[in-house]
Amino acid sequence: MTTRSTITALVENRPGVLNRVVSIFRRPGLNLDSLTVGRTDRSEISRMTMVLEGTKADAQHVMRELNRLIHVITVEEMNGTPYVTRDLALIKVGATVENKSEILQMCGHYRARIVDAAAASILIEVVGEEPEIEGLVGLLEPFGIIEMVRAGVVAMARAEHVLDTHCESSSWAEQRRSLSKAS
Amino acid sequence: MQLTGAEIVWECLIREGVDLVFGYPGGAILPTYDTLSSYPQIHHVLTRHEQGATHMADGYARATGKVGVAMATSGPGATNLVTGLATAMLDSSPMVCITGQVPTSVIGHNAFQEADITGVTLPITKHNYLVTSVEELAFCIREAFYIARSGRPGPVLIDLPKDVQIATTEFHYPTDEIRLPGYRPVPEAPEDKIERARALIRSAERPVILAGRGVLLSGAMDELRTFAESTETPVGLTLLGKGCFPEDHPLCLGMMGMHGAGEANHAVQEADLLLAFGMRFDDRVTGNLATYAPKARKVHIDIDPSEIDKNVEVEVGIAGDLKATLQEMMQGLEPIEHSDWIKRIARWRDESEDRELLNQVLQSPELKAAEVVHDLWTLTGGKAITVTDVGQHQMWVAQYYAHSPEHALITSGGMGTMGFGLPGGIGAAMGRPDDEIWVVAGDGGFQMTLAELATAVQEKVKVNIALVNNGYLGMVRQWQELFYEKRYNATPMVSPDFCALAAAYGIPAVRVTERDQIEDAVRQAQAHLDGPFLIEFVVEQHDVVFPMVPAGSDLHDMIRRPRENSPSEKEIQP
Numbered sequence: 001m002t003t004r005s006t007i008t009a010l011v012e013n014r015p016g017v018l019n020r021v022v023s024i025f026r027r028p029g030l031n032l033d034s035l036t037v038g039r040t041d042r043s044e045i046s047r048m049t050m051v052l053e054g055t056k057a058d059a060q061h062v063m064r065e066l067n068r069l070i071h072v073i074t075v076e077e078m079n080g081t082p083y084v085t086r087d088l089a090l091i092k093v094g095a096t097v098e099n100k101s102e103i104l105q106m107c108g109h110y111r112a113r114i115v116d117a118a119a120a121s122i123l124i125e126v127v128g129e130e131p132e133i134e135g136l137v138g139l140l141e142p143f144g145i146i147e148m149v150r151a152g153v154v155a156m157a158r159a160e161h162v163l164d165t166h167c168e169s170s171s172w173a174e175q176r177r178s179l180s181k182a183s
Numbered sequence: 184m185q186l187t188g189a190e191i192v193w194e195c196l197i198r199e200g201v202d203l204v205f206g207y208p209g210g211a212i213l214p215t216y217d218t219l220s221s222y223p224q225i226h227h228v229l230t231r232h233e234q235g236a237t238h239m240a241d242g243y244a245r246a247t248g249k250v251g252v253a254m255a256t257s258g259p260g261a262t263n264l265v266t267g268l269a270t271a272m273l274d275s276s277p278m279v280c281i282t283g284q285v286p287t288s289v290i291g292h293n294a295f296q297e298a299d300i301t302g303v304t305l306p307i308t309k310h311n312y313l314v315t316s317v318e319e320l321a322f323c324i325r326e327a328f329y330i331a332r333s334g335r336p337g338p339v340l341i342d343l344p345k346d347v348q349i350a351t352t353e354f355h356y357p358t359d360e361i362r363l364p365g366y367r368p369v370p371e372a373p374e375d376k377i378e379r380a381r382a383l384i385r386s387a388e389r390p391v392i393l394a395g396r397g398v399l400l401s402g403a404m405d406e407l408r409t410f411a412e413s414t415e416t417p418v419g420l421t422l423l424g425k426g427c428f429p430e431d432h433p434l435c436l437g438m439m440g441m442h443g444a445g446e447a448n449h450a451v452q453e454a455d456l457l458l459a460f461g462m463r464f465d466d467r468v469t470g471n472l473a474t475y476a477p478k479a480r481k482v483h484i485d486i487d488p489s490e491i492d493k494n495v496e497v498e499v500g501i502a503g504d505l506k507a508t509l510q511e512m513m514q515g516l517e518p519i520e521h522s523d524w525i526k527r528i529a530r531w532r533d534e535s536e537d538r539e540l541l542n543q544v545l546q547s548p549e550l551k552a553a554e555v556v557h558d559l560w561t562l563t564g565g566k567a568i569t570v571t572d573v574g575q576h577q578m579w580v581a582q583y584y585a586h587s588p589e590h591a592l593i594t595s596g597g598m599g600t601m602g603f604g605l606p607g608g609i610g611a612a613m614g615r616p617d618d619e620i621w622v623v624a625g626d627g628g629f630q631m632t633l634a635e636l637a638t639a640v641q642e643k644v645k646v647n648i649a650l651v652n653n654g655y656l657g658m659v660r661q662w663q664e665l666f667y668e669k670r671y672n673a674t675p676m677v678s679p680d681f682c683a684l685a686a687a688y689g690i691p692a693v694r695v696t697e698r699d700q701i702e703d704a705v706r707q708a709q710a711h712l713d714g715p716f717l718i719e720f721v722v723e724q725h726d727v728v729f730p731m732v733p734a735g736s737d738l739h740d741m742i743r744r745p746r747e748n749s750p751s752e753k754e755i756q757p
Binding site (some may be wrong): 015027064065067070071073074167168171173176 | 186273301303305306309310313316319322330351359360361362364365366485488492493751
């Protein structure tokens with residue numbers, strides 16, 4: 001049975017890591033529905049959020065293999081613990097003098113912002129959980145979506161549950177880091 | 184001290200304890216080779232193909248427990264390492280491969296002899312490096328050796344652009360303890376899980392130990408034996424586990440799986456507890472997973488946490504070092520007896536003896552490969568290191584050569600790499616020059632890498648080659664016979680006169696066609712101390728490896744060798 005699994009990981013911020021991570025999904029032919037990578041509060045550590053369409057076994061396979069990668073520090077599947085997800089979309093829709101106010105009204109319901117307005121289009125930014133974004137997209141479709149981009153899902157557990165970036169540092173890691181900066 | 188990248192390579196290898204490098208030079212690695220003569224501590228073995236270099240490094244690693252090192256140039260040199268890396272990866276063999284690469288300024292430009300070898304080898308190495316500055320080179324090499332040999336061992340590749348080999352830097356060898364944030368090579372086995380395993384062991388009536396290569400890698404041979412004896416638990420072996428438990432021991436079941444012993448497979452299927460030690464439930468060991476060991480609860484101990492629950496879901500999965508875990512587990516475990524279970528297994532063993540080829544009066548006069556391997560075992564007193572190629576002969580070595588911890592089997596198990604035997608044996612012989620080494624290869628696999636005969640001659644490697652020639656790709660032919668209605672497409676094989684071929688290399692050789700010639704030939708080989716010796720055994724062409732569990736079938740559903748004077752039959756479930 002296919003489900004959506006949200007997996008978060010802390011990885012070393014260095015060349016090639018993304019390729020190694022993505023290869024784990026590619027090898028058995030799994031599709032990454034969403035993938036985001038960005039720095040954490042420590043510049044040498046990045047955090048990834050991956051959304052996988054697949055079976056539970058697929059998710060377990062991916063977790064096991066990700067854990068084997070030398071540059072992956074921690075991996076967690078977001079289930080069991082309550083967590084928050086956010087996606088962001090920029091949506092450019094065709095707008096006329098007549099329908100503009102209707103569009104603005106819809107945006108209001110979704111707490112979306114107008115970030116640019118031109119003669120024949122407006123650019124809308126919306127932040128929220130995936131269903132919210134998809135809801136707004138559905139409402140905007142009749143007006144003509146000219147282009148759209150989504151940032152991808154980021155996820156974080158609520159309350160005390162954390163992916164700890166303050167993993168112990170070592171003199172080996174420090175030296176290695178200073179060298180790769182120098183080069 | 185200002186050194187070039189090329190010099191740093193050798194300085195680091197020496198500090199990692201390397202004295203032997205198998206390799207093949209070429210343009211992009213030439214700066215490194217150019218400085219080789221300044222380091223007489225390192226002996227370089229020129230192979231005839233880069234694949235040979237990887238198998239030699241792998242064979243060396245398996246025979247010595249040390250990290251094997253192979254070196255090649257960029258592009259085709261590097262891509263020729265691929266099969267050897269995959270072979271080492273699947274069998275957890277520690278290896279470091281160093282490849283030349285085009286200069287950093289043209290990487291990605293399709294320069295002459297450029298291949299993205301870190302990209303290519305990403306899924307078949309434990310880790311790999313593209314070194315982009317000479318300053319980080321020493322760190323990369325030290326890390327590579329650390330990763331290759333720690334935890335579950337594996338191959339690591341270092342790709343070294345030409346300009347990094349030429350650039351200079353102040354060399355100091357980093358000696359800090361290596362701590363990588365995402366790498367915990369030896370997980371600590373949790374005490375509560377060990378206690379749960381003890382409880383299952385105490386209550387079991389029909390336990391079986393499944394012992395794999397992890398026993399050898401962890402050095403847990405003594406612990407395994409003590410554990411098996413004190414709990415009276417029979418031990419089944421994986422192909423790569425052969426040697427971790429003495430095969431003449433009354434508790435030894437022999438090999439399990441597709442070509443395993445009948446008693447081993449029946450014991451697994453009837454067991455109420457499986458104790459999997461340092462093995463990974465490969466499909467060749469389990470057969471059909473849906474019907475595998477259906478009555479058994481399962482305990483799995485492996486150093487690699489990703490193996491737990493991967494192929495077979497277990498009641499107790501313990502990620503940890505096997506030796507330490509077994510030591511701890513045995514504390515607080517009182518001796519147990521299972522005499523009824525042992526008696527039941529003895530009946531399955533009698534059945535196997537009944538069907539055993541060597542106990543039968545043979546109808547055809549032709550030499551049998553099983554006789555060759557059996558006699559080789561007796562003539563070497565079981566004290567040779569056997570290195571096989573892949574195919575029928577490999578299974579016959581597994582069945583008819585009893586291995587021991589000091590002389591474990593060396594073979595390509597996971598990858599099943601034809602062509603591994605000869606170079607693997609050369610590497611093993613160079614790692615253990617005082618041991619008797621026998622390469623056993625078929626006519627198919629031998630011809631894949633026979634160019635390395637010249638390497639063995641050039642290096643005067645004392646390696647004995649038992650070439651089992653049946654004129655076919657025998658294992659494939661066997662599948663065609665049993666499962667493809669005897670359509671022998673592309674399996675009959677014409678070969679050169681192997682003795683004349685050996686002579687062309689200056690290698691003494693004899694041909695054996697009858698059983699009573701075996702001893703004399705083996706004694707000749709043993710007496711020839713100055714380089715390789717080849718024996719061609721011309722064996723029956725249509726022999727079949729029994730028992731056989733067809734791929735994907737239930738483990739107890741074995742095709743057995745017929746009893747004397749009866750047609751081939753499937754065994755009835757006991």
